[in-house]
Amino acid sequence: MSTSTLIMAVHAQEILDSRGNPTLTVTVELGGGLQASASVPSGASTGANEAVELRDGDASRYGGKGVRKAVVSVEQAIADAVRGLDALDQAALDHRLIDLDGTSNKARLGANAMLGVSMAVARAAAAAQELPLYAYLGGRGATLLPMPSMNVLNGGKHADSGLDFQEFMIVPVGAPSFAEAMRFGAETYAALRRLLRKDRLSTAVGDEGGFAPALPSNEAACDYIVAAIEEAGYKPGVDVAIALDPAASSFGSNGSYYVGRNGGRIDRAGLLELYGRWIETYPIVSIEDGFAEDDWQGFVDQNAAQGGQIQVMGDDITVTNPRFIQEAIERKAMNAVLIKLNQIGTVTETVSAVNLCHRTGWKVMVSHRSGETIDSFIADFAVATAAGQIKSGAPCRGERLAKYNRLMVIERELGDKAVFANPFANQPRLQERVQ
CATH class of the missing domain: 3.20.20.120 (Enolase-like C-terminal domain)
Structure with a gap:
């Protein structure tokens, strides 16, 4: 295992989506110094059984739609749990997130927090392998x-x-x-x-x-x-x-x-x-x-x-x-x-x-x-x-x-x-x- 692809740090920031509502972007840093980011979307027409976004519920900010709690999830519980994992093992990373959350619908850590990390790690791994994301995830047959x-x-x-x-x-x-x-x-x-x-x-x-x-x-x-x-x-x-x-x-x-x-x-x-x-x-x-x-x-x-x-x-x-x-x-x-x-x-x-x-x-x-x-x-x-x-x-x-x-x-x-x-x-x- 190369130390250059180990996850060293994970950060998140509250940003705005296309409707002007808060969402978050996540940045992952690997041992070799490479960084990659991913931003998370949000739906208006949602299914009752979808994984749950973590929102703040503070009516004084963004009508309760803020995602500061999701940012904290990323930078504290998730960052601690994934630090040292190899970014090249996407399944191991994602299962660590699932186990850490421990709920059937991602309600504790928030599906938005978890997905931001999952996507950012995939993108970082692709960059570390010097491959386009589609080729890294799909292999040579991705055409x-x-x-x-x-x-x-x-x-x-x-x-x-x-x-x-x-x-x-x-x-x-x-x-x-x-x-x-x-x-x-x-x-x-x-x-x-x-x-x-x-x-x-x-x-x-x-x-x-x-x-x-x-x-x-x-x-x-x-x-x-x-x-x-x-x-x-x-x-x-x-x-x-x-x-x-x-x-x-x-x-x-x-x-x-x-x-x-x-x-x-x-x-x-x-x-x-x-x-x-x-x-x-x-x-x-x-x-x-x-x-x-x-x-x-x-x-x-x-x-x-x-x-x-x-x-x-x-x-x-x-x-x-x-x-x-x-x-x-x-x-x-x-x-x-x-x-x-x-x-x-x-x-x-x-x-x-x-x-x-x-x-x-x-x-x-x-x-x-x-x-x-x-x-x-x-x-x-x-x-x-x-x-x-x-x-x-x-x-x-x-x-x-x-x-x-x-x-x-x-x-x-x-x-x-x-x-x-x-x-x-x-x-x-x-x-x-x-x-």
Whole structure:
């Protein structure tokens, strides 16, 4: 063991995320003098079973959202516990953190404190090995660039647009490379801005960079996106498709849903029927969190009825936790899982969640959070784990573009080794559109 990769010191600092709320950045120093840092995101639409952030609860500072307690966790308990560990052994580090916390949801030390340390150590180890982060975490086989899903219209908890559904995304399924996928997306986004302005609708953006106009219906969002795809010179469903994140936990529970823009309260079967109509009408390739996190039957029904046509993805119901993902596998509740590092709290546990999906043959999408920083860790992580998909918001706002721009750099670094593939190529409806 080289002393140059031993962890010598760990520091943390309270900073602000993209919503102006506190989060923290963690810096790790190794024996050779090398330092590396990582910043932690925070979500607005969160699952009940996510790992818990440690917040101060002091109403006199940041409305109680301060993270000074998390900083103390890093600089005292965690620093003492990890000092002297080899940064090259990520699993040993993460298991030390898990054992030190001793809770099922990271509540004692805080998932934000633990994840900041876990990510910073991974980045320091990669630098010590003189490797890009994706190559350090994923090895020589880390060559797959992810298909981006870009949030271009915001609703739900991410904006005040009045839309019931949280995210309406564009997916450049016809692009031949990641860089071209970003061009397809940026041009469609620009076309959408022009159409909204033409109709004198707001082009102010929500938390994730998508526009937040006051539209008359949820369907109108899809209509505008299809029009924007065509306005940009692309074919809907052939070049650019649509993905949805209704975030149904925000408007329903126990099999009952209030979809105000679609007539009010409907039951599980009614919501499934609504999705079915949309799938037939619009070039939709993926629906994430189409039902609430407590509605397992809704996911099971959707996967049985629509899983052969689209990607049925879990997020709030699976929370990047292998235990819940395994339950979803046994119930046949979906065919894809969203992955967020801060839902589980360590790099090692997140890798385990991805690997479980891969072994099952399920698709994976690595995701940002609505409260983000300019840290691009998830871009490298998506390549390292061969996720195949990523969402990081609109092609707008620096904290979103940091991830997309990093992926374009990675693609260029990989050169001829870079692989970019459409994860939805086998969907029968897309094949029909191509024909």
